[in-house]
Amino acid sequence: MFKNLVDMHSHTEHSFDGHYPVDELVEVSVERGIKAVAFTDHIEMDFFREKGFDKTADESFDDILRAKKKYADKINICVGAELGQAMYNISEAEELINSKKYDIIIGSTHNLRGVDDFACLDYNNEYSDFDKLLKEYFYEEKLLAEWAKFDTFAHLTYPLRYIQGEYKKTVDISKYQKDIDEIFSLLAEKDKALEINTSGLRQLIGLTMPDVSFVKRFRELGGKYVTVGSDSHYTEHMGAGIPRGMEIAKECGFDSVLIFNQRKPIEIPIE
Ligand SMILES: [Zn+2]
Ligand SMILES: [Zn+2]
Secondary structure, three states: OOOOOEEOOEOOOOOOOOOOOHHHHHHHHHHOOOOEEEEEEEEEHHHOOOOOHHHHHHHHHHHHHHHHHHOOOOOEEEEEEEEEOHHHOHHHHHHHHHHOOOOEEEEEOOEOOOOOEHHHOOOOOOOOOHHHHHHHHHHHHHHHHHHOOOOEEOOOOOOHHHHHHHOOOOOOHHHHHHHHHHHHHHHHHOOOEEEEEHHHHHOOOOOOEOOHHHHHHHHHOOOOEEEEEOOEOOHHHOOOOHHHHHHHHHHOOOOEEEEEEOOEEEEEEOO
16 A cells, blocks of 8 residues: 555536535545645636636635645645646636646546537447547647646546447557657656546546556656546545556556646655
8 A cells, every 4th residue: 555645636516527525525535544635626628708617717726725724734735727628728728827826737638629528429329430539539639738738638548438438339549559659758748747547447447547558658758757636526536546546657667646736746756
C-alpha cells in the first residue's frame, strides 16, 4: 500500500453530474488516508454561457477555496477545474483560467464539435462508424496538446469507455498510433503531465484511461510527468483505483506523480 496517496481528479455537487458537497468528500478522503485531493468540477467551454458553466465555475472555485482553508491542517486540497473542449472556445477558456488562482487545470475532450458527449452516442446506429469518430477525437486531442494551457491531459481514450466497454466493439487502436505518438511528444516537449484516470477500473472497460501500454509509450517518447485521478463523482469513489494508478506509473518508469499548487507542479514520490 502506498503512503503518498493523491487523487487529482474529482467532482463535487458543483458539477452537473456531481452529487456531494465538498466537505463530505474531503472528510471521506481524510479517513482514507489521501494526502492531497483536487476538486475539478466540469467547465464545458463549448457551452460556457449557454449552460451556465460561467456561474458554476465561480461557485465551485469559491467553495473549494473555502474548504482548502478549512481543512488545511488535515489534507492538501488543490482548487481545480476540468476544462472540457477548450479548443472550441479558446478565448473564453484562456480568460477563465487566468481569472482565478487555480491550483490545477485538467484538459479534457468529452465531445466532438457539435456532437453530444461520447457517453451519449449510439454506436450501433447513428454513430456505428466509430472509426471516423475516433479519427476526429485524436485530431482534437492533438490540438489540445498543442495548446497545452492545462496542467494534466485527461483520460486519453475516453470514447473507448463507451465504444469498447459498453458497446463491446472491437477497436483497432493501432490506426491512431501516429496521432497518439504526436500527442505524447507534444506533452513531453511542453513538460505537461499525462493523467492516469482510474475511473475505467470500476467500469465495464476495466482499464485505466489511458491503459498501461499508452503510459509506457508516453514514457518512451520522453514523457516526464503523470497524475493519477479517480474522477470520482461520489464519496465512495474518492481515491478509487489510485493505488493501481500509482503502480502503473511505477511500472512504466515514473518515480513520482504530480500535484499542483497555483499551477506549479510538485513531485510526490510513489511510495
Ligand atoms: Zn472528463
Ligand atoms: Zn471528470
